[in-house]
Amino acid sequence: MSQVEMVVNGRKVSGTVEDRTLLVHYLREHLGMTGTHVGCDTSQCGACVVHMDGKAVKSCSILAAQASGSDIVTIEGLANGADLHPVQAAFREHHGLQCGFCTPGMIMAATDMIARHPEGLDEKTVRAELEGNICRCTGYHNIVKAILAASKAMGKAGKGKTKKAA
Amino acid sequence: MGIEGIGARVARKEDKRFITGSGRYVDDMVVPGMKHAAFVRSPHAHADIKKIDVKAAQAMPGVIAVLTGKEIKADGIGNLICGWMIHSKDGTPMKMGAWSPMAVDRVRYVGDAVAIVVAETKGQARDAAEAVEVTYKEKKSVADAVEALKKGAPQLHPEADGNLIYDWEIGDSAATDAAIAKAAHVTKMHIVNNRLVPNAMEPRAALGHYDKGEDHYTCWTTSQNPHVARLVMSAFYNVAPENKLRVIAPDVGGGFGSKIFIYPEEIVCLWASKRAGVPVKWVADRTESFLTDAHGRDHVSEVQLAFDADNRMTALKVDTVANFGAYMSLFSSSVPTYLYATLLSGQYAIPAIHANVRAVYTNTAPVDAYRGAGRPEATYLLERVVETAARELGVSPAELRRKNFIREFPYQTPVIMAYDAGDYETSLEAAMKEADYAGFEKRREKAKKAGKLRGIGMSCYIEACGIAPSAAVGSLGAGVGLWESAEVRVNAVGTIEVLTGSHSHGQGHETTFSQLVADRFGVPIDSVSIVHGDTDKVQMGMGTYGSRSGAVGMSAVVKALDKVEAKAKKIAAHLMEADEGDIVIENGELKVAGTDKSVPWFQLALAAYTAHNLPGGMEPGLKEGAFYDPTNFTFPAGCYICEVEVDPDTGETEIVQFVAADDFGNIINPMIVEGQVHGGIAQGIGQALLEGAHYDPASGQLLTASYMDYTMPRADDLPSFKVSTSNTPCPGNPLGIKGCGEAGAIGSPPAVINAITNAIGNNDLAMPATAQKVWSALKAATKH
Numbered sequence: 001m002s003q004v005e006m007v008v009n010g011r012k013v014s015g016t017v018e019d020r021t022l023l024v025h026y027l028r029e030h031l032g033m034t035g036t037h038v039g040c041d042t043s044q045c046g047a048c049v050v051h052m053d054g055k056a057v058k059s060c061s062i063l064a065a066q067a068s069g070s071d072i073v074t075i076e077g078l079a080n081g082a083d084l085h086p087v088q089a090a091f092r093e094h095h096g097l098q099c100g101f102c103t104p105g106m107i108m109a110a111t112d113m114i115a116r117h118p119e120g121l122d123e124k125t126v127r128a129e130l131e132g133n134i135c136r137c138t139g140y141h142n143i144v145k146a147i148l149a150a151s152k153a154m155g156k157a158g159k160g161k162t163k164k165a166a
Numbered sequence: 167m168g169i170e171g172i173g174a175r176v177a178r179k180e181d182k183r184f185i186t187g188s189g190r191y192v193d194d195m196v197v198p199g200m201k202h203a204a205f206v207r208s209p210h211a212h213a214d215i216k217k218i219d220v221k222a223a224q225a226m227p228g229v230i231a232v233l234t235g236k237e238i239k240a241d242g243i244g245n246l247i248c249g250w251m252i253h254s255k256d257g258t259p260m261k262m263g264a265w266s267p268m269a270v271d272r273v274r275y276v277g278d279a280v281a282i283v284v285a286e287t288k289g290q291a292r293d294a295a296e297a298v299e300v301t302y303k304e305k306k307s308v309a310d311a312v313e314a315l316k317k318g319a320p321q322l323h324p325e326a327d328g329n330l331i332y333d334w335e336i337g338d339s340a341a342t343d344a345a346i347a348k349a350a351h352v353t354k355m356h357i358v359n360n361r362l363v364p365n366a367m368e369p370r371a372a373l374g375h376y377d378k379g380e381d382h383y384t385c386w387t388t389s390q391n392p393h394v395a396r397l398v399m400s401a402f403y404n405v406a407p408e409n410k411l412r413v414i415a416p417d418v419g420g421g422f423g424s425k426i427f428i429y430p431e432e433i434v435c436l437w438a439s440k441r442a443g444v445p446v447k448w449v450a451d452r453t454e455s456f457l458t459d460a461h462g463r464d465h466v467s468e469v470q471l472a473f474d475a476d477n478r479m480t481a482l483k484v485d486t487v488a489n490f491g492a493y494m495s496l497f498s499s500s501v502p503t504y505l506y507a508t509l510l511s512g513q514y515a516i517p518a519i520h521a522n523v524r525a526v527y528t529n530t531a532p533v534d535a536y537r538g539a540g541r542p543e544a545t546y547l548l549e550r551v552v553e554t555a556a557r558e559l560g561v562s563p564a565e566l567r568r569k570n571f572i573r574e575f576p577y578q579t580p581v582i583m584a585y586d587a588g589d590y591e592t593s594l595e596a597a598m599k600e601a602d603y604a605g606f607e608k609r610r611e612k613a614k615k616a617g618k619l620r621g622i623g624m625s626c627y628i629e630a631c632g633i634a635p636s637a638a639v640g641s642l643g644a645g646v647g648l649w650e651s652a653e654v655r656v657n658a659v660g661t662i663e664v665l666t667g668s669h670s671h672g673q674g675h676e677t678t679f680s681q682l683v684a685d686r687f688g689v690p691i692d693s694v695s696i697v698h699g700d701t702d703k704v705q706m707g708m709g710t711y712g713s714r715s716g717a718v719g720m721s722a723v724v725k726a727l728d729k730v731e732a733k734a735k736k737i738a739a740h741l742m743e744a745d746e747g748d749i750v751i752e753n754g755e756l757k758v759a760g761t762d763k764s765v766p767w768f769q770l771a772l773a774a775y776t777a778h779n780l781p782g783g784m785e786p787g788l789k790e791g792a793f794y795d796p797t798n799f800t801f802p803a804g805c806y807i808c809e810v811e812v813d814p815d816t817g818e819t820e821i822v823q824f825v826a827a828d829d830f831g832n833i834i835n836p837m838i839v840e841g842q843v844h845g846g847i848a849q850g851i852g853q854a855l856l857e858g859a860h861y862d863p864a865s866g867q868l869l870t871a872s873y874m875d876y877t878m879p880r881a882d883d884l885p886s887f888k889v890s891t892s893n894t895p896c897p898g899n900p901l902g903i904k905g906c907g908e909a910g911a912i913g914s915p916p917a918v919i920n921a922i923t924n925a926i927g928n929n930d931l932a933m934p935a936t937a938q939k940v941w942s943a944l945k946a947a948t949k950h
């Protein structure tokens with residue numbers, strides 16, 4: 001058994017888990033945070049993507065014990081209270097989801113992608129970088145549209161802030 | 167239409183929970199005392215079970231129960247059945263072999279359930295499942311349907327001699343042969359429709375809970391049709407009577423057909439819950455899904471298309487072998503018959519058609535409806551042979567199609583279907599214009615200079631949705647009626663609940679069904695709630711598949727809304743002392759036309775429930791239900807054009823343009839319709855380029871049982887799509903809608919393959935057209 005403690009969505013959590021417990025199972029089964037999903041067993045589908053210390057990771061590929069001491073953000077922690085994160089809002093506005101199962105992983109991966117490309121994104125880059133996330137419903141068309149729109153909106157917002165600060 | 171009414175591009179109500187991680191899928195459900203299940207599954211494609219030793223497993227940590235097929239049989243749980251009777255052409259009924267929820271003495275495919283282990287944790291259940299010792303005596307297996315029909319092939323079921331389930335035909339064989347004999351030209355092809363795994367992103371799951379005090383069962387399951395699940399589990403599997411069984415399908419993460427069927431696992435979890443005295447949850451892992459979800463397609467066909475000297479189609483002859491896998495899944499028998507051969511006329515006037523279909527058992531996972539179910543197989547066959555005929559005849563593929571289009575409606579095909587309305591020319595024109603079909607040769611030249619082979623291909627599909635008139639399908643062998651039900655409950659404060667037997671697993675019903683109400687009463691969609699997926703809340707329904715929720719499910723809502731509106735108008739007329747015929751409903755008010763008299767909607771609702779001042783003899787309340795039984799199928803149709811560039815050095819195909827022009831009749835929410843088309847096209851392109859379920863012919867092992875081995879379409883495999891719609895209203899239902907859920911998957915595969923074969927100059931190319939296959943075909947073509 002392993003002792004784990006971490007910060008999940010700003011809240012300190014700790015517990016004892018079987019050594020083999022994956023981070024995704026710790027989140028879902030121990031903390032009851034079921035927003036993060038499991039869609040495969042081979043780290044291919046990306047439904048389980050969360051942010052660990054600011055980087056997107058597949059939570060099915062990390063043991064809870066390995067994540068001990070880290071700062072985790074899941075889909076449940078992305079919005080600022082009632083205010084949706086711009087990526088969440090863009091997925092809704094552009095119909096970037098249908099059944100919703102891959103959506104948490106898609107949104108967490110997209111948020112990370114946008115953060116890694118402050119210069120902005122184009123369709124080719126979005127499609128290439130979404131390679132680790134599978135969606136069976138949307139054909140990706142509207143997911144790509146939503147990510148491009150969110151990237152643009154966040155770029156503008158970011159620039160606005162910089163200007164104000166200056 | 168109003169900003170939230172019919173035709174409005176309204177953002178989805180259900181999205182809020184999905185984008186914030188608040189969706190509730192079966193695996194998210196927790197019941198007090200709940201334990202976890204793992205299934206012991208056959209590692210062999212075909213074997214006799216000699217012995218099952220559960221002692222070691224029972225002694226493992228956390229294990230509560232280990233149960234086998236013998237025990238479930240002893241408790242009287244019935245075999246799984248196929249619910250659509252097909253008769254062979256000699257009049258004999260289809261040969262259905264026994265399918266026990268857990269195998270008793272023989273396993274017939276890799277993944278066949280043998281035992282269930284219930285334990286404290288998922289990990290413990292899996293560990294213990296590994297410790298169940300099953301002694302098998304392996305038998306020879308057969309995975310390929312054509313091989314399974316050959317003499318000496320391994321026999322799966324004693325009921326089905328030669329593994330033949332049925333040998334069925336439709337159409338006029340003699341007339342077809344005669345027309346082919348005197349044809350000016352006959353195009354002949356061998357067509358294989360590759361086997362696919364549906365791969366909804368949410369794996370199948372079931373949570374069975376037996377309540378001893380109430381002697382009552384609850385089943386949470388990943389189902390597209392919870393009421394059908396309850397009906398079948400009660401009427402045929404003897405799990406519990408309907409009044410003692412509640413089935414809940416909460417948020418469901420995609421279905422594409424694979425979650426229509428009643429599988430062994432939900433039956434076993436319910437039964438095991440009673441046996442073990444604890445709620446039992448099972449969630450498939452992805453490999454389990456690959457092994458045991460019903461697969462799709464898997465047809466091998468010979469086709470002949472005959473023309474007269476004027477290039478008019480005179481006859482179509484088809485001979486198809488359909489792989490059914492090891493057991494007959496719930497609707498399997500209907501797929502290669504009434505959902506396939508009845509669509510073989512396509513968009514064309516073909517005077518004589520004959521199709522023969524043989525359904526065959528093999529040692530593979532059961533095969534049943536997958537997005538399109540029969541229509542993609544029909545469309546692929548017909549649109550490949552039409553395109554090939556154009557090449558052989560040296561005429562434009564567009565012109566050959568145009569020349570043979572059906573132009574007068576209603577049109578009775580020689581294969582049962584009577585098309586009610588359509589305008590194929592408009593879709594063809596729209597697609598060709600959007601694709602700049604005329605400018606293709608220039609683009610081909612340009613690509614050639616860049617060292618690429620550019621090709622263009624089209625597909626003009628028709629399909630049948632809105633399944634279906636109950637009496638008609640009953641006469642064709644269906645074991646159920648295919649109507650839909652709805653109930654509209656206006657609350658005393660004017661908010662509205664709509665209960666529907668349709669089930670949403672990605673289609674956005676909470677939004678589109680609400681739009682119907684907003685359109686009718688001028689109330690905001692946020693004051694409307696859609697209730698579905700729970701047999702305790704909605705009395706009965708037939709569920710969602712075959713693109714039926716719009717044409718059938720919404721039509722039931724419309725009927726119920728008609729009744730509510732009629733009663734509301736009566737009350738309003740009484741309150742305002744006006745004539746009932748003068749009452750109009752606008753912007754959330756009931757008004758007396760031509761006056762300034764009005765009653766707000768909420769006040770009208772309150773009046774219905776206070777019942778202080780109702781018309782004489784009227785019952786209080788405002789709640790109406792309706793059943794809608796369609797009068798015909800609906801017939802969406804369209805034209806898809808695909809343009810590709812092939813790298814001659816690697817055989818890699820890039821889709822550089824994909825155009826879809828669909829006629830879905832009237833549309834409730836264009837945003838959602840476009841999304842359905844996008845998703846369908848992606849699955850169709852997946853079938854054409856990437857996907858294929860492969861069984862090892864010698865061992866019967868599924869070689870493509872993970873996302874490492876089965877190629878799912880990813881974002882960088884696909885382009886953005888150019889989609890548009892034309893709207894020839896469907897005359898058969900009150901909303902004039904046809905259905906849009908499957909069109910993309912139906913129309914796209916032949917367009918892709920027609921484009922690639924056009925690019926490489928070799929028509930001999932099977933799906934999936936992987937780089938290796940395309941490269942080989944290209945090399946074969948350039949040898950000549």
